[in-house]
Amino acid sequence: MSWFRKPSSAPLWREEFSVFTADERYVNRRQFTKFLTLTSFGMLVGNLWILGRSLLRRAPSYPRLTVAATGELAVGGVKTFTYPTAQDPCILVRTAGDTCVAYSQKCTHLSCAVYYEKAQNRLECPCHQGFFSIADGSVLQGPPQRALPRVVLERQGEQWVAVRMEGETT
Amino acid sequence: MFGMEFYVDPSRCIGCQSCLKACEECDTHRGVSMINFDFLDRRETIATAAYVCWHCDNPTCAQVCPADAIKKYDDGIVGSSLKPRCIGCSNCVLACPFGIPKLVPEYEQMMKCDMCYDRTSVGKRPMCATVCPSQALAYVAPATIADTRREKPVNTFWFGNQKITTKVYMMAPADAGSIAIDVADYTWEGNHELVPQTF
Numbered sequence: 001m002s003w004f005r006k007p008s009s010a011p012l013w014r015e016e017f018s019v020f021t022a023d024e025r026y027v028n029r030r031q032f033t034k035f036l037t038l039t040s041f042g043m044l045v046g047n048l049w050i051l052g053r054s055l056l057r058r059a060p061s062y063p064r065l066t067v068a069a070t071g072e073l074a075v076g077g078v079k080t081f082t083y084p085t086a087q088d089p090c091i092l093v094r095t096a097g098d099t100c101v102a103y104s105q106k107c108t109h110l111s112c113a114v115y116y117e118k119a120q121n122r123l124e125c126p127c128h129q130g131f132f133s134i135a136d137g138s139v140l141q142g143p144p145q146r147a148l149p150r151v152v153l154e155r156q157g158e159q160w161v162a163v164r165m166e167g168e169t170t
Numbered sequence: 171m172f173g174m175e176f177y178v179d180p181s182r183c184i185g186c187q188s189c190l191k192a193c194e195e196c197d198t199h200r201g202v203s204m205i206n207f208d209f210l211d212r213r214e215t216i217a218t219a220a221y222v223c224w225h226c227d228n229p230t231c232a233q234v235c236p237a238d239a240i241k242k243y244d245d246g247i248v249g250s251s252l253k254p255r256c257i258g259c260s261n262c263v264l265a266c267p268f269g270i271p272k273l274v275p276e277y278e279q280m281m282k283c284d285m286c287y288d289r290t291s292v293g294k295r296p297m298c299a300t301v302c303p304s305q306a307l308a309y310v311a312p313a314t315i316a317d318t319r320r321e322k323p324v325n326t327f328w329f330g331n332q333k334i335t336t337k338v339y340m341m342a343p344a345d346a347g348s349i350a351i352d353v354a355d356y357t358w359e360g361n362h363e364l365v366p367q368t369f
Contacts, residue, residue, distance in 0.1 A: 019232040021241050 062164040067092055067102065070158050078116045080105060083151055083162045089113065090151050091123070092160070095134060100160050102151035103137045104168075109144040123148065137167070172293040173311050176285065177323055178221045179341035182306035185209075185218035189298035189307055196286065196297055204250075204283040205298055206270055220306060222298060223248060223270045223283035224327075225337035231262035231271050231282075239280075246337045247287055251280040267329040285338075320344050328352040 018024050027035075062084050073079060073094040081102075083090045089105040093116050103123065105113050112127035122140060123132040130142030137148035150166045193203040210217045229248045232240035239255035240262060242248045251262070251271075258278035262271040271282040286296035290309075299309035308315070315323060323339035 017238045019229060019240070019242050022244050 062162075065162045066156075067153070067160045067162050068100075070155070070160065073100075076116075076118050081162075084165060090162075091116065092151075092153075093123075093134060095121075100153055101134060101137075102153055102160075102162065103132070103148040104151070104165070107144055108139075108146040108148060109142070114148065172290075174290075174295070174309050175312055175315075175323075176222065176225075176296070176299070176338040177308045177310065177315055177319075177341055178338060179306050179308070179319070179321060180210075180217075180219035180221065181321075181341070182304045183218050183220050184304050184306075185216065186303060187220075188301040188303065189220050192297040192301040193283075198288055199250075199281060202274060202281055204281060206268075206283075220298070220302075221268075222285065222296070222307065222338060224268055224325075224334075225285065227335045227337070230332075230334070231266045234261045234265040236261060243287075245291070247285050247290070249287065250282050250284045253277075253279060256280055267327070267332065267334060315339075 015023070016025055065081070065083050067081050067083070068079050073092070075094055075097060077094050079092045081090055081092060082088055083102075090102055091105045091114065092100060092102040094100050103114070107114050107125040107127065107130055109125065109128060109130050112125050114123045114125045114130075114132060116122075116134070117124045120131075122134050123137070124130070125132075125142065125144070128143045130144040131140040132138065132144070132148050133140055137150050139145065139147060147167055149168045151162045152164050152166055154161045154163050187207065189205045190203040190207055193205045194201055205220055205222060207220045208218065210219060225242075225246060225248045227246075229240065229242055232242060232248060235251075236259060237255045237257045239251040239257070240248065241252070256279045258273060258280065260273050260280070262280055262282075263273050271280045273279070274281050286294070286298075290296055295309040296307075298307045299305075302308070312323070319341060321341035322344050324342040325336045325339045327334045327336065327340075
């Protein structure tokens, strides 16, 4: 078998499914072994590349961002913001008198925007009915498999400040 | 294959149908005969013709098969349809110029003569040739045919513009001008119409 086909008038299927058993093109053992070896080598290179990338990765640095004033939201109030970049929507919820939590707003299933459902006290994704715990962002029910990334907040005087993300899968 | 070739001579056929029975008894297709058996013109004559697949060098049946179910093997035999592949579409039945393949409705599969591949591939003669009392179906060496027959073996056929060369030989009149048979010359053109069957 040659690697490249000569141009001919007969369609390719005529060659591959020849009427004559003598002309049938079976994959022989050597071709199959070549294929296996090359594919394995390709997978090895790919894995080495992934390994190298993970070894060379630096810890990401997060900016400090003032999200809201402490008195700005009532209990159960919600505010959306973007963190760490302008392309990452997040949601801030005041859950009790003195506590606030913030999570990435992108559902871990298909990136729909989650919202806070006050009556059930949980985060809900309307696209496929994925529910997340308000306490730690873990999945309660639905198609998502991973918890929502959490925005770590710090109280600085009278303001809530976002300092870093936790549980991001990049 | 083992120095033997298949020769069909319809002029020798006596209509005993031994070939049909012998073919039917084969274990590879028990109960279904692969012999094509014709009464040439029942109103005028008792002449019959028994013949097998001609095993064309470039088989039309296999060329038109959409399922790659008919293969021509290295020794020149065109096999019957492969059971796992045949979809029972009848393309081969319609395409074969000799009218050899037959669709067997019970199995939804085309079945045709494979020249007793289980026998001829190990040097035995096909069942029909072993039982034919007048050797209208003969599986012998070419030298034997040349010594014992007046007729001339022919394996080139014309169907209109389609030229077909075959593995099986037809015994043609010795004085035939051309080695090729133009089938149109032998097509029946009597002056009476065939009697339509009423059911």
